[in-house]
Amino acid sequence: LTLPIAVDAMGGDFAPKEIIAGARRAVDELGLSVILVGVPELMGDPLGLDVVACSEVIAMDDDPGASVRKKKDSSLVRAAELVRDGKASAMVSAGNTGATMASALLRMGRLPGVVRPCIVTPIPNPGRTPVVLVDAGANAECTPEMLVQFAQMGSTFVATRYGVGSPKVGLLSIGEERTKGTPLVKATHELLDGMSTLDFVGNVEGRDIVPSPVDVIVTDGFTGNVALKTLEGAFKFVFSTILEVIGTNDDTKAAGDVLLEYLLPFASRLTPESQGGAMLLGVNGICVISHGSSNATATMNAIRVAAEASDEQIVAKLAATIRPDQVA
């Protein structure tokens, strides 16, 4: 018996409509089992999907900690409880990222030994499996010990999800030399260098994110979030400029018709929609964090990722990665 994926119908810029449409497609196109969690009066047509009704919604700009404490009957909190109570195999939300993390952390709890959960975000890496950026934004302030755990969990994620045998781990800094960077980066470099269980290749720089020579890029959540959004902004900007150039005149439009056939698959791989969301690692359950701009396709992909991660028993593998007795 496979447990369903709990999908927060209320979170995201295009919720509930695109979320529900994506959940429906996950059932129809991928054969997955889904429960929507939402406020019936606000949800519109649930398209025949099972619904767990709740009465509250955490808004995109609500304070994460306070909203999770106060809105105990919100879709986010209820979705996390379904996972905790063994009624769902995973939760998926495109809503308030901070509140999603707080719901998962407070309701599912941390895995033993994990100092702080982190967000892992896959980035397309042409010709290779995706590179993951970890932490992509959960923790603005980090210690070297936290970054070591991010490296461990990121490695396990890549090994589990993409079948990479010995994932190469790079530490994001501002030069290859171990003397470069902040005190946090230098101390983390020393710790990672001494670990026999990780394939640590040393520092990488911003230009090593796309394309990347490594499988896991470790950084604090502040730098990770800035880098990720810089990347998204750059891609979005270049693609919109290309479309503008193509629209210049009839000749460029005709040329665009020829090239777009080849460029669009490439562009779509680089958009957040295709990635199916990031994941919170280190909590005792699966929590997929979709992009706030998720449409139906992105939602379907996020549900697919959640189902695959559940089948792959990623939580048990992460638990085995972090040994509580080894925490510094």
Add this chain to the structure above:
Amino acid sequence: LTLPIAVDAMGGDFAPKEIIAGARRAVDELGLSVILVGVPELMGDPLGLDVVACSEVIAMDDDPGASVRKKKDSSLVRAAELVRDGKASAMVSAGNTGATMASALLRMGRLPGVVRPCIVTPIPNPGRTPVVLVDAGANAECTPEMLVQFAQMGSTFVATRYGVGSPKVGLLSIGEERTKGTPLVKATHELLDGMSTLDFVGNVEGRDIVPSPVDVIVTDGFTGNVALKTLEGAFKFVFSTILEVIGTNDDTKAAGDVLLEYLLPFASRLTPESQGGAMLLGVNGICVISHGSSNATATMNAIRVAAEASDEQIVAKLAATIRPDQVA
């Protein structure tokens, strides 16, 4: 009588040949006055330019502090001394960035009241004057007071160089709310918010770098360097992919011929070569830091920037920006 620009002939991936060729073009095409600083036996043909001879070279991977202390007759140190001694109006180097900063700092000295010099890097901002990122890599570790000075110097740079009346200043963070980010960012937000001499618009995110709604983006040198290199990597990757797609077959090549005419000017504006280099702000003289990959065109542009900044009396304007009695 206009003083010449001192150009370090020995620094950069394509030194000395491309550097000297660029210096020659600055004289021939822009009518500027230039002195090359270099080791005659290693320089090849100086193309008829004036040369200040020295005997040492600081390598790209030399330790910045140690090399500047030891190699007192290096091209970098000598170039900085020409500015200090009033024999050159500015120095330009595509060499070891850390050693360039150290040479400028140790030989020219800081402007009164400046806690730490910073690197300002202009980024093309379509439809507007460039946005500048400050600090782009000089200081991995910063205090809120340093970031406030970066904001002040960045504003003066934009006002002076691009004629922007009241430059909009954004603080790089991971959310718009003042509660988002590291303790450094939050404390800096409070300080900037209370300043009547700056047009501080609040936090900006990675996706606000290109295109940018502001004129100055303030950040620590670690985050700034990561963001800048991420951006460079993303643009380089997308453009190389477009060229690859265009090369697919005869049809795509023909379409490429039509579109490249429009795309290339856009692409070239986004490459480091066209920007003519970053500048070190807060030292008592002009120091232009060219990209390590500078070719002759980039070198010529860097010399042009140095000459313009000198004409605009940027050092005097920066000195007036930082009032020693106001330093926290």
